[in-house]
Amino acid sequence: MSQKKINIAIVGLGFGAEFIPIYQAHPNANMYAICQRSEEHLNEIGDRFEIEKRYTSYDELLADPDVDAVHINTPIPDHAPQSIKALKADKHVACTVPMATTVAECEQIVNTVNETGLKYMMMETVVYSREFLFIKEMYDKGELGKIQYMQASHPQDMEGWPEYWERMIPMHYATHVVSPVLGMVNGRAEYVSCFGSGTVNDDIAEKSGNRFAVETCHIKIKDSDIAAHIWRFLFDTARQYRESVDVYGTKKSFEWPLIEGENPVLHTAKQPEPEIPERVEVPDYAHLLPEEIQVFTRAIHDEEHLSFLQGAGHGGSHPHLVNAFLKSLVEDCEPWPNAPLSANWTSVGILAHESALEGGEIKKLPAFTLE
Numbered sequence: 001m002s003q004k005k006i007n008i009a010i011v012g013l014g015f016g017a018e019f020i021p022i023y024q025a026h027p028n029a030n031m032y033a034i035c036q037r038s039e040e041h042l043n044e045i046g047d048r049f050e051i052e053k054r055y056t057s058y059d060e061l062l063a064d065p066d067v068d069a070v071h072i073n074t075p076i077p078d079h080a081p082q083s084i085k086a087l088k089a090d091k092h093v094a095c096t097v098p099m100a101t102t103v104a105e106c107e108q109i110v111n112t113v114n115e116t117g118l119k120y121m122m123m124e125t126v127v128y129s130r131e132f133l134f135i136k137e138m139y140d141k142g143e144l145g146k147i148q149y150m151q152a153s154h155p156q157d158m159e160g161w162p163e164y165w166e167r168m169i170p171m172h173y174a175t176h177v178v179s180p181v182l183g184m185v186n187g188r189a190e191y192v193s194c195f196g197s198g199t200v201n202d203d204i205a206e207k208s209g210n211r212f213a214v215e216t217c218h219i220k221i222k223d224s225d226i227a228a229h230i231w232r233f234l235f236d237t238a239r240q241y242r243e244s245v246d247v248y249g250t251k252k253s254f255e256w257p258l259i260e261g262e263n264p265v266l267h268t269a270k271q272p273e274p275e276i277p278e279r280v281e282v283p284d285y286a287h288l289l290p291e292e293i294q295v296f297t298r299a300i301h302d303e304e305h306l307s308f309l310q311g312a313g314h315g316g317s318h319p320h321l322v323n324a325f326l327k328s329l330v331e332d333c334e335p336w337p338n339a340p341l342s343a344n345w346t347s348v349g350i351l352a353h354e355s356a357l358e359g360g361e362i363k364k365l366p367a368f369t370l371e
Contacts (some may be wrong), residue, residue, distance in 0.1 A: 003188045006092075007032035008055075008066040009061055011082065013045045015096070016073030021073075022319050025292045032068075035061045051234045058082065063090035063355050069329060072096060075126045075164055076173065080105035083120065087203045092119040094325045097175040099346040106343035106350075108366050113339040121325050121335035122342035125175045127183040128324065129315025130297070131264070133285045135247055136184060144249030144343055145269075147185060151229040152177035153237040166203075169210045170232040171217065171356070174349030180224075181219065182226035182246035188344050190222035191364045194352035212355070213237050217352040222370060226312070232349075260325070266369050284316060285326045293319040344369035 007025050010016045013036045023031040036042040046054045055061040061070070062085060069092035072082050082098035083093045087109070100106045101124050113120045126132055138144050145229035147245030154177045158165040171194065176317035196212030205211045216231040233239070243258035253267040263279040286294035327336035336347060344365060348364060 004327050004330045005030045009033040009067045010071045011035040012073035022296050022322045028330050034237050049273045067358035087116050087118050092148050094101050094121045094123050096123050096176050099342045101172050103143040103347050108325045110339045110343050115147045119328050120339040123321045124175050124290050125314040128320035130282050130285050131315050145251030147249050149248045152230045154232050156241050158234045169353050171215045171349040171353040174232050175345050176243050177230040178345045178348045187221040188293040188370050189348045189365050190220045192352050193218050193360050194355040195360050196356040204235050215356050234334045272330050287321050340371045
């Protein structure tokens with residue numbers, strides 16, 4: 001293992017604070033600086049984790065020549081502008097999802113990465129969750145056979161979250177369902193068609209500019225005979241939180257549990273009917289990580305954070321994300337997902353909403369997302 005150390009700065013210390021102890025333990029990271037607008041909260045986190053470098057100004061952080069990379073965990077509208085600023089300041093970027101809220105912003109990030117030669121990674125939790133890694137391992141080993149169809153859902157009641165979520169369009173935050181269906185087969189979305197269904201209350205509709213309660217989208221995967229189906233909602237629909245992906249193959253099929261805490265179901269073809277389905281326990285994948293951070297697949301720093309109350313710890317994905325980003329910097333290789341792939345995953349949702357507004361009109365993914 002390389003002994004190279006990367007100076008990391010974390011921007012946004014709500015959900016972002018979860019990553020501090022992982023970077024502190026990783027052999028290739030120096031948890032160098034933190035940034036938060038609230039000086040009180042900044043100092044609280046800085047004192048707790050004994051981090052000396054603290055910034056309330058993002059611009060001042062970017063002016064620090066010792067910062068090698070920033071990990072952005074700020075509100076969604078800030079993701080694209082802050083990513084572009086960091087790249088132009090000669091900093092590598094890891095950014096929580098989604099990459100942006102417009103296709104134009106996605107393209108600007110991709111172009112800036114190409115111009116600077118720096119790394120950009122969208123920190124998508126689902127494709128590093130133990131559940132995804134389990135299904136992907138089965139598929140890569142040939143145990144599923146040929147994949148015939150995939151579907152993914154992300155219902156989530158955002159009532160009680162920060163107010164800016166009331167201004168969010170469901171499909172603008174769709175990477176948790178787009179990424180597993182495309183990532184499973186290492187594919188890119190070629191075009192999408194989406195319908196809106198139902199209506200949200202007048203207050204949410206006015207704030208978000210979106211009247212649909214649920215948006216449901218079909219994705220055509222490029223150079224493949226596979227289509228996938230995804231759906232999202234944020235408000236006014238009764239359903240427990242769920243981030244799921246179901247994968248149907250010729251030999252075996254995997255179905256996500258309907259209720260949080262249950263085991264998923266594996267279906268095996270050509271068995272007597274009662275023996276086709278079986279409950280399976282998904283193993284942990286900490287063995288893929290450096291020993292120093294393996295504990296973090298099961299450790300949660302702030303169990304009261306809403307993302308964990310609803311999100312069940314994101315499937316142990318956080319140390320895998322940190323390790324993948326650092327590996328790309330230390331070994332000078334492309335992160336997964338890199339900028340064009342992140343743009344493809346993000347643009348699916350953006351274009352899906354445009355399609356819904358036009359009654360299901362087909363929307364093609366732009367060429368820069370297919371590179």
